[in-house]
Amino acid sequence: MQEIPEIVTSIKQAAELTGLTEDTIRYYEKIGLLPYADRKRNGHRVYSREQIQSIIFLTRLKATGMTLEEMKSYRELSSLDKDTVPLRLSILENHHHKIQNEISRLFEVQKIIEYKIDHYRKITQNPDLNDTNCTSTIKKDL
Amino acid sequence: MQEIPEIVTSIKQAAELTGLTEDTIRYYEKIGLLPYADRKRNGHRVYSREQIQSIIFLTRLKATGMTLEEMKSYRELSSLDKDTVPLRLSILENHHHKIQNEISRLFEVQKIIEYKIDHYRKITQNPDLNDTNCTSTIKKDL
DNA sequence: TTACGACTTGGAGTATACTCCAAGTCAAGA
DNA sequence: TCTTGACTTGGAGTATACTCCAAGTCGTAA
Structure with a gap:
């Protein structure tokens, strides 16, 4: 496991850390599985360490066969x-x-x-x- | 597990025994995952006990994440x-x-x-x- | 003989989960 | 100032695995 910096300043880095592709991260945000990420002034996404960890947890749930819809329900409740x-x-x-x-x-x-x-x-x-x-x-x- | 009769004379029965739907069994035959089944004079499918068992084995492989394509390769080699x-x-x-x-x-x-x-x-x-x-x-x- | 039910076929449609693309924005370096 | 590169967006396209449907056939029961 890589060290996760306090702040992740590009979607590319987020993809590397989570094992997802950039497209998949955008897709998850689009369908509401991930909350709308903060953007830098130029519109680029930024993530906190906690957000990256929560994405990683989602990938684990997914790996155990949970569907995106189920994960969404869980996440919505968590907030x-x-x-x-x-x-x-x-x-x-x-x-x-x-x-x-x-x-x-x-x-x-x-x-x-x-x-x-x-x-x-x-x-x-x-x-x-x-x-x-x-x-x-x-x-x-x- | 149900007893599997020596000869299964309807797709409905085959579906019950294997846990697949009738449509799925037809679909598997259509894509070549299952061999073309024998038909009765009226065209209805008939299965031997061995064929039903082989379908059940396929469902197990599938349950472990093997794709239809992989199962097909395996099955083709087996014959x-x-x-x-x-x-x-x-x-x-x-x-x-x-x-x-x-x-x-x-x-x-x-x-x-x-x-x-x-x-x-x-x-x-x-x-x-x-x-x-x-x-x-x-x-x-x- | 006609109605019914269980099957047949080919083909179209659906759900899930991406994956790709075109067009545009922004910041930094030459 | 212009180019480059990394991102942005909405939307279209793809792969897998079904799932459904219309139209037709066959055998039995009334």
Whole structure:
């Protein structure tokens, strides 16, 4: 992780720090996922360290399968008052739950893939094995 | 998981068994991800148990983020001869690797979310806490 | 025989998330 | 002053993965 300066003075730098493209950052602002950024006198965007960190957090949520709309709801609530804390909490809990399921699913598929890899390894290491036989076993679930 | 009959005689049933919609199954066949299915005399699609299982395996790969194009490449290789085994193997190994990374990423985000949930819980359980203080800590990375 | 329901086809339309472009502005250096 | 480069905007275009629709076919039940 790069050091994030106190103030980020160009969209290019913001893109580098967040891993998004400049276009994507502008797009996120356009659809209201990111708040309208402050501009310099010449109209160029400026970001505080906190803003950059909040963008990075969004990219993490995105990486876990949250849609832009869901992130938007969450962000909109975050900028409101105390009353929304239970709502924010439930969004996070909900998402936590989804990720847990996702992780379980991934582990299951991982096991299936490992089983297949094993079969293919056996075939390559022992070319005398009847391929028809092996692949048909594998082909059962492709 | 439902029992899969030896022969599945309607696309509706195939959809129920695989969790896809009828339209999606037709779409997959249209783009060549699924082989052209046998038809009854009236033109309706029929599937063997093995074909249903292979569709289910595809849905699992998809759930792990494999694109339709990647699945298509894999499937096309699977229907070819022994020479493609090393290739199939490398596709699987590659994907296995990707899923491993994905799982690590998910765990990391899970930790961040747990941290936030914790903070929000503290706020709700102790309403006397200065909210401004707490949310600002959280808001640092939104 | 006619109506009905379950399917068929090709093709158009949609949602999501970008990605690209043209035309314009502004500040700094030659 | 002119050019260059980094940005700005609104809007159009693209990729992926469906999703929907109109028109037609087939087999059974009344």
